[in-house]
Amino acid sequence: MTSITLPPNETQNQTAGGGVDAGDREISYVEAIREATSQEMARDDRVLIYGLDVDDPKAIQGTTKGLVEEFGPERVFGTPLSEDSMTGVAIGMALGGLRPIHVHIRMDFLMLSMNQLVNVAAKTHSMFGGRLKCPMVVRSMIGKSWGQGAQHSQGLYSYFMHVPGLKVVCPTTPYDAKGALLAAIRDDDPVMFVEHRILHFQNGPVPEQDYVVEPGKSRITAHGDDVTLVGISYQQLECLRAHQYLKDVGVSAEVIDPIWLAPLDTDTICESVARTGHLIVADNGWTNCGAAAEIVAQVTEKLQGKCEFKVQRLGFAPTSCPTTPSLEDEFYPTAQSIAASANDLVKGGPQGWFPEERPELAAVEFKGPF
Amino acid sequence: MLLNERLYKSLYRIRRAEEEIGKIYPTDKIKSPVHLSIGQEAISVGVCEALRPDDVVFGTYRGHAMYMAKGGNLNAMVAEMYGKETGCTSGKGGSMHLVDPDAGVMGTSAVVGTTIANAAGTAYALKLKKSDQVVVSFFGDGASEEGVFAETLNFAALKQLPIIFVCENNGYAIHTSQCKRQGRPEIAARAEAYGIPSTVIEGNDCLKLYDATTSAVESIRSGGGPVFFEAQTYRWREHVGPNEDFHLGFRDPAERQPWVENDEVARIGALLPDADRVAIEAEIEAEVAAAIEFAEQSSFPPASELMTYVYATEYATPSAAAPVKKAA
Known part of the structure; x- marks a missing residue:
């Protein structure tokens, strides 16, 4: 694992959003996501996490590692290969008082979930006149490099930015990954939480304590x-x-x-x-x-x-x-x-400069x- | 109240409310496309009368019957069709998106099949909370062709969810008959293949559905898994709107004839003593008239309501550039 090294005056901004000092603690993006999920599931028993391969030995790059042992198979489970239905199930869970996190190991697979996300989740609060809420998080990952190809490489978040009712977050640093995931889980609207597989390898300062990175400040x-x-x-x-x-x-x-x-x-x-x-x-x-x-x-x-x-x-x-x-x-x-x-x-105009x-x-x- | 009285009251309320809606529809006072349940009321009534108020239902755009049968507020339903602020979604959803969480009506959808999965999700939530509430998912024969139907039956069977699937098979998806759409018409058999106990309820039979639902609910409340009903019925009127559609030539009036002759509203009504039946009818007539009057007298929502309820959690930063046109 590698971290991008920035001059000291620039790294200070790493904590600008949540404003919580990490001290010397440095963890990976993967561990930041795992830690946020674990901490929030311990704090709030309405939170559950599921999706293809969530409970398998590879545990979604390690982001769900150990969760099934910690919280049991009713709150942490792998699913049938049924993205459409499983997205609809998340909406139904939200209507039933839970706060589901639905995980897709590839963002490309979200195309199988579009009907439920666009026609149902995004509209649940407004179409029913505010009488229902749909708090859910949809995690998905963009792939890159080593021949992953046309169907394993797409960053499709603009599709979701287009639709009122959905929120979209693409955290870059481990700090933001943890804080934005906690904010997303606590949000009462459907949130598309977009990760990038290469970012998973980044290390960075992350406070152990609870903090949120909410919308509103680039x-x-x-x-x-x-x-x-x-x-x-x-x-x-x-x-x-x-x-x-x-x-x-x-x-x-x-x-x-x-x-x-x-x-x-x-x-x-x-x-x-x-x-x-x-x-x-x-x-x-x-x-x-x-x-x-x-x-x-x-x-x-x-x-x-x-x-x-x-x-x-x-x-x-x-x-x-x-x-x-x-x-x-x-x-x-x-x-x-x-x-x-x-x-x-x-x-x-063209300067003819392309750095080595x-x-x-x-x-x-x-x-x-x- | 005796069972037959309860059933008749619910059946008659739905029939009369929808007949009146059909009469008003051509005046353009109703501001939303309506898909009438006339002829199919027995399915919703037979199932919902066997439920508790805290049980939960999900349905379709042809959802007036389910909404009323489950106890949804009638004033709010009619006002919603009028587009008034007193409607069940304050004018945001219309006839196809009825909701009444207080009565366990958790929403209807205009996209075929979508609520099947939503119902299963709520069933999962109730099971996780160790509640003994039951969820019912109502959908049509057309929905059984959607992928979400197969996916959700598999998941419900896998997780042994507390859910009753009710396929209202009226034989048509808009104007296309089931035999033109399905290689094998036995929908219940498909559910059975996923490991879900499945029953065909023939003849639009309200009492049979009540009994079957009562048994299913008992089984589920004591820890049993999902149950599936294919309830055969018939749509008397056009797909959308208040009229008949036989002039289109896709179906013959003779096909409808036996369903009309065996009208379940009349059949259940005939089981009651005349005086009791007449009293129920008078009560319902007044209730329906009052609901229409309520809708007529209610106001349209002000323009300032356009941007309400887009998000449940609001942040200071708008999600996009501010709309150019500002409401007065």
């Missing part, structure tokens, strides 16, 4: 004056690396992690863009109608006429994710491509075979 993770880089989920790490690359060409990049995509805090982003005059949103999804498009649109609506600024979206190449490395490498935005785009945007990869900033790959 986090500035690195300060800068020339360009604002908004990185969603795993792309947040690429943006932090791009921040380092950009120093080589004298560009000072501010990096922002929105954490929650719905509700979305664009005020923090707008304040930054008003200063830097340049915005790049790097997404783990396609740019067309995506989260990056939404962030750019909201910022534009708020800032247009008030200041001059330029915008750019970066995301998946507009094709299905290929498996072979020579093509897969071209499919994703990288720290280097983000840095090159930012440099061009700030300097007003620096090993100390290299991506932590999901290692196969598996």
Whole structure:
């Protein structure tokens, strides 16, 4: 396991959302999720967790490890391969007074749950005039690298951002993973909790105590004056690396992690863009109608006429994710491509600069075979 | 009250409320598409009369009968159809999304099959809480073709959930007969294949359903698992709206004839002494008239209600850019 090393003044922001000091305690993203789940299940007996393979030996990358022994098979269980029904079951559990966490080891599998999520969960509170509530968490994981291919690599959270009634969170750090999961479980609405498999390998400061990372505040993770880089989920790490690359060409990049995509805090982003005059949103999804498009649109609506600024979206190449490395490498935005785009945007046109990869900033790959 | 009186009161209330709704519908006072249960009332009544008030039901867009049979507030139902703020969802849901949690009516859906899984989830919650409450999932023959039907039966059998599945088989999905949609028409047999004890209730028979449900409820309250009923019935009117649909040519009036001749509302009514029956009818007529008057007199929700109840947990940050048009 590896952690991204940032200069001290930048790591301080790691605790900005919940404001709880972790001291020297450092754990992985996987352990942060496991700890949040365990602590909340101990605190609140209405919480239960289930989904394909939740109770198997691999325990969803370790995020559900030991829970069945701790809380028993009625509150921790694997399910039949029935995503549609099991999503409807979560809604029914919520109506029956429970707070279910439904886990999908691949975000791609959520497409089998769309009817229940969009037509039922999102609408339960509003369509029934506030007479019913639907507190549930849907965890899902985006895959990347080592040939996972078209159906194991999709970041589809913008689908859920589109629908009123759903909340969406994509925590990047172990700190936010724990705090946002606790906030999501305690929320009375359905929350889509989106993880990235590469982020699972990250370590970071996490307080042992109870704290929440609620919607309402995007986090500035690195300060800068020339360009604002908004990185969603795993792309947040690429943006932090791009921040380092950009120093080589004298560009000072501010990096922002929105954490929650719905509700979305664009005020923090707008304040930054008003200063830097340049915005790049790097997404783990396609740019067309995506989260990056939404962030750019909201910022534009708020800032247009008030200041001059330029915008750019970066995301998946507009094709299905290929498996072979020579093509897969071209499919994703990288720290280097983000840095090159930012440099061009700030300097007003193609500069012909594309940084050499620096090993100390290299991506932590999901290692196969598996 | 004697069982037959209870059954008749419920049957007659549903029939008369829906007949009046059908009469009002062409005036455009009702602001929501209605899918009338006329002809199918016996299914909801036979099942719901065997339940306790704290038992829970989930149903479909053809849900007026279930809502009323389970004790849903009649004023709130009619007002909902009128789109009034006194409606059961304050004008947010309409006829297809009736709800009355106080009566154990946990919602109806316009997307076929969806509530089958929701019902199973609530059944899981009740089992986990060691409650002896029972859940009933009402759905049609069309829903038995959806994947969620098979998935949920498997899960209910696996977890031995406290749930009764009631398939109201009226033979049609909108205008398409069951024989054009299913290679094997025995829906109950499919449930049996998942390990769920299943019974076909023929003839739209309210008393048989009452007895079968009573037995099922006893079994479930003492720890038994799911039970499945395929209740055969017939839709007298069109899929949506108050009229008949025989002019479309997809079914023949002769097919309906025996169901009308054996009308369960009339049959159960005939079991009562005349004086008792007349008294019940007078009471219901007044109740239905009062519900319509209540709806007529109620107000539409103000424009400021548009954005209420989007989220149960609100945060200061809006989920998206603020709407451009502001309510006056």
